[in-house]
Structure formats: C-alpha cells, structure tokens
Amino acid sequence: xxxxxRTEEAVASIRRRLPAPVKSALRPAQSLYRDxxxxxxxxxxxxPRGTDQVGYEAMIEFCRDRRLMSVPGDIVEVGAFCGGGSYxxxxxxxxxxxxxxxxxxxxxxxxxxxxxxxxxxxxxHLYEVSLKGKSQREIFGQVTAGIPNILVxxxxxxxxxxxxxxxxxxxxxxxxxxxxxxxxxxxVWKKLSPGGVIAFHDYGYDLPGVTAMIDLLHARHLAxxxxxxxxxQRHVIxxxxxx
Numbered sequence: 001x002x003x004x005x006r007t008e009e010a011v012a013s014i015r016r017r018l019p020a021p022v023k024s025a026l027r028p029a030q031s032l033y034r035d036x037x038x039x040x041x042x043x044x045x046x047x048p049r050g051t052d053q054v055g056y057e058a059m060i061e062f063c064r065d066r067r068l069m070s071v072p073g074d075i076v077e078v079g080a081f082c083g084g085g086s087y088x089x090x091x092x093x094x095x096x097x098x099x100x101x102x103x104x105x106x107x108x109x110x111x112x113x114x115x116x117x118x119x120x121x122x123x124x125h126l127y128e129v130s131l132k133g134k135s136q137r138e139i140f141g142q143v144t145a146g147i148p149n150i151l152v153x154x155x156x157x158x159x160x161x162x163x164x165x166x167x168x169x170x171x172x173x174x175x176x177x178x179x180x181x182x183x184x185x186x187x188v189w190k191k192l193s194p195g196g197v198i199a200f201h202d203y204g205y206d207l208p209g210v211t212a213m214i215d216l217l218h219a220r221h222l223a224x225x226x227x228x229x230x231x232x233q234r235h236v237i238x239x240x241x242x243x
Contacts, residue, residue, distance in 0.1 A: 044091040051143050052084030053130075054173065054201055055234050059085075060092050062229070062238060063169055066197065069093075073166030073193045074101045078157050078184045079174030079201075081106075081127070083140035090147040100168065104144075105153045105160055105187075108137040112156070115176040117206040123176055158183050166193045173201035181213040189221070194243035203230070203237040 031049070038046040042057065063069060075093070080086045089102045110127040117123070127136070137154075144150050153160055157174050170188035174180060181200070188198045202210045214237060218228065226242040 042088075042092065043095040047084040047087040047143050050084075050130075051082035051139065052088060053081065054085055054236070056085040056088040058231055058234055058236070059169075059171060059199065060088060062197075062199075062231075063092075066240070068169050068195075068197060069096060069098055069100070071168040071193050071195045073168040073191070073196060074103060074164045076103045076105070076162065076164070076167050076170040076188055078105045078170070078172045078187065080104045080140060081136065081173075082131075083143035085171070086140070086150055087143050087147065090144065090150040093149055094147070100149070101164075102150045103153060103162065103164060104150060105155065105157050105174070106140070107156045108140070108154055110136055113175045113177070115207060115209065118208065119206065157187060160187065162187060162191055164191060166196075167191045168193055168196045170196075170198040171201070172198065176202060176207050176210050178209045178213045181210055182217065185214075185217050189241070192241050194241055195226070197238050197240045199236055199238045202235055204232065205235040 035046050038057070042060065075089055077086055077089065083104075086102060086104050093100050093102065110131065111124045113123040113127070115123050117126075131139070153163075157180065167188055170192065172181070172184045172188065174184055185198065185200075192198055200210070200214055203214055204211050218225065218239065224242050225239055227238075227240040229238040229240075230236075231238070
C-alpha cells in the first residue's frame with residue numbers, strides 16, 4: 001500500500017468520527033480540495049457537481065492504461081444525461097492534443113426509458129427526481145458549452161447511423177430496455193476498431209435485464225472478444241474487441 005493511500009485512509013477514518021456540525025462546516029473545503037485534485041490530475045476543472053453520476057474519470061484512466069487513444073476512431077457515448085461525462089471525455093481529448101471527436105447520442109426525453117429497476121422504480125422517475133424540474137437538454141447544453149469536439153446527435157439511438165469511419169471507445173448508458181441494449185451494442189460494435197473497447201453502465205447492479213443482455217451479447221461474440229474487465233464499484237463492464 002502506498003503512503004498516499006495510507007494517508008487518504010487515515011483522513012477518511014478521522015472524518016467518519018467527526019461530529020455532524022464539524023462535517024457540515026468542512027464540506028466546502030473538502031469540495032474545493034476534490035476539485036483542485038481533479039484539475040491537477042487531468043488538466044481541466046471538474047464539471048458541475050452531480051452532472052456525472054458514473055465517474056467518467058475511471059474511464060479516462062482505463063483509456064490511458066489501454067492506450068485507446070492510439071486506436072483508430074472516435075469516441076461514442078450513448079446516453080449522456082446531464083453531460084458531465086461528455087464534458088470529461090471532450091476535455092480529456094483536448095488536453096491530449098487529440099483530433100478525435102466525442103459523438104453523443106441522446107434523445108433528451110427522460111420519459112422514454114420506462115425500464116424498472118429491482119426497487120420497481122422506472123428510470124424515467126429516477127431521472128425526474130434527479131433533475132428536480134430542470135430541463136435535461138438545457139443542463140447538458142450549459143455543461144458542455146464551448147467544447148468544440150463534442151458533437152450531439154439528438155435522436156433515439158434506434159434511428160441513428162453513426163457518421164464515423166471507426167470507433168476507438170464507446171460507452172453505453174442510454175435506454176435500459178433489453179432491445180435498446182442490444183441495439184446500442186451493435187451500433188458501436190460494427191464500427192469498433194480492432195483493439196477498441198465498448199463499455200456499459202449498470203452491469204451487475206439493479207437492472208437485471210441489462211446484465212442478462214450484455215451476458216448474451218458477450219457469449220454470442222466470444223470469439224471476437226480479447227478481454228473483459230469489470231469495474232464493480234461503478235457497475236461498468238469493458239469489452240475489448242480482438243485485434
């Protein structure tokens with residue numbers, strides 16, 4: 001275990017023992033510290049809090065580790081919600097001096113996804129609660145404003161034909177119905193470069209239909225797959241196409 005990790009764990013342990021009023025008073029400083037750490041690591045400021053509910057920096061680290069920016073093609077994101085993840089992908093490419101684009105596919109209709117989770121809540125309801133009456137499209141536009149390499153395709157993903165020659169990395173977190181999971185897999189897979197990766201959110205979590213369909217697709221294309229990696233903390237599965 002590194003010294004820095006030991007230090008972080010010690011700080012976390014102390015924080016857990018603090019009285020509630022002290023914790024509340026420290027939150028602004030903690031938030032500033034997290035933002036400064038993010039900026040120092042990635043070379044750009046973090047997006048507004050709450051606009052990335054997955055933790056896209058883990059995907060950035062994965063792309064770095066697997067050197068996916070050297071794989072031919074652009075990035076495709078199916079399902080963007082508030083745009084914090086799109087922001088991180090776009091800014092990351094800019095800091096790398098990359099000419100790659102981020103193609104964002106989203107219908108911007110929160111009522112379109114009526115998939116129920118294991119608690120019997122529809123995704124549409126959860127999105128509505130999270131947005132608190134605000135417009136998804138407006139928030140996305142504000143978060144991603146001025147980032148030139150983000151190209152938005154505001155359509156149902158079943159109606160989209162990707163306007164790219166190749167894809168190096170695709171992330172799917174769109175409509176969670178099983179037929180959409182299959183559609184979005186093939187939307188990316190058919191243009192995914194050898195050595196490229198497609199990732200899905202909500203694998204092994206509270207949407208069993210998503211997990212079952214991904215497992216089916218994995219089994220169907222096993223001979224074309226080089227590696228599968230699971231991020232159990234964020235419920236993300238990465239599937240690398242064989243080269």
